Amino acid sequence: MTLMKQFLGAAATLALLSGAAAADPALIYDLGGKFDKSFNEAAYAGAKKWAEETGGSYKELEMQSEAQREQALRRLAESGANPIAMTGFAFGDVLNTVAPDYPNTRFVIIDAVVDQPNVRSVVFTEEQGSYLVGMMAALASKSQTVGFIGGMDIPLIRKFACGYAQGVKAVNADAKVLQNMTGTTPAAWNDPVKGAELTKAQVAQGADVIYAAAGSTGIGILQAAADANILSIGVDSNQNYLHPGQVLTSMVKRVDNSVYEAFKEGPELSTGTMVMDLAKDGVGYAMDENNAKLVTDEMKAKVDAAAAKIKSGEITVHDYMTDNTCPVE
Structure with missing residues (x-):
């Protein structure tokens, strides 16, 4: 009987340990919400894919305000979630504070670099993908005036804008690139009314293709x-389907793959900084039945040729964030 009790005790301990080893991963969405049809939704798609493939489950949190960042991270870490992924550069400072308090928890931050031993930082070469859709905008434009509308005015969004302008100018040096940002606070990510107003203003100035990164x-x-x-032109997720025949393309940023891979690796995922560039299929442009009639074979051939040169290093797209300048306006 004693042996049986010992055996059952050992079995219970093993069950607890295996439960700990198979901790559920977690995902925290940035402001703008899970179903923003863009950045956050791309992260959700990666988590959903992992859950469907593995039958696993994950925790998720949607924040309502900036003040909730640290609270959300700590709550998930305390619950045993591992790894914990988060979308957005704005988590950077908070994660730098929280990560050392949970050394056995792995964290994944997308769009920022946090130098902690238990953090994987995933950054993208948005300038490369934006260059390609900038080329496409210039090739499609009849007015020689195209536009860019960003969300919050931060270096990361200037990076999108600068890559786009470089791509436009590579096709047509005389083209005009109008640029506006929606605001200077996180509210800029969730203001479709202001976005529409800025669009109308750019249309009034002659823009016939407008890239949204907001x-x-x-x-x-x-x-x-x-x-x-x-x-x-859409951004982050493939947004071609939102207005079939009127969205020229979308600059796709494979946030979904980054979340999927992190969840797949689980609590033992490797840490450090991962740079997801064009060569790694981290960024690109979207083609499907919704925009097939808008992009001619000639346009696609020119953009794909440039993509090959970027991958090989023959074309270098300037990254605004390296020096806070853009070589073209």
């Missing part, structure tokens, strides 16, 4: 562009 604000930008019967 989170949920982009929904208003793409809608206003469709209403004005001009072309738009």
Whole structure:
């Protein structure tokens, strides 16, 4: 009987240990919400894919305010979630504070670099993907005036804008690139009304293709562009389907793959900084049945040729964040 009790005790201990080893991963979305049809939703798609493939489950949190960042991270870490992924550069400072308090928890931050031994930092070469859609904008434009509307005015979004302008100018040095940012606070990610107003203003200045890099604000930008019967360019997720035949393409940022791979690796995932560039399929442009008639074979051939040169190093796209300058306006 005693042996049986010992055996059962050992079995219970093993069950607890195996439960700890198989801790559920977690995902925290940035402001703008899980279903922003852009950045956050791309992260959700990666988590969902992992859950469907493995039958596993994961925790998720949608924040309502900036003040919740640290609380959300600590709550998930205390719950045993591992790894914990988060979308957005704004988690950077908070994660730098929280990560040392949970040395056995792995964290994944997308769009920022946090130098801690238990953190994987995933950054993307948005300038490369934006260059390609900038080329496409210039090739599609009839007015020689194209636009860019960003969300919050931060270096990361300037990086999108600068890459886009470089791509436009590579096709047409005389083209005009209009640029606006939605705001200077995190509210800029979730203001479709302001996005629509900025779009109308750019249309009034002659823009016939507008690239939106603004989170949920982009929904208003793409809608206003469709209403004005001009072309738009989506961002992060493939947004071509939102207005079939009127979204020229989308600059796809494979946030989904980054979350999926992190969840797949689990609590033992490798740490350090991962740079997801064009060569690693970290960024690119979207083609599907919704924009097939908008992109000619000639346009696609030119953009793909440039993509090959970027991958080989023959073309270097300037990264705004290296020196806070852009070589073209």
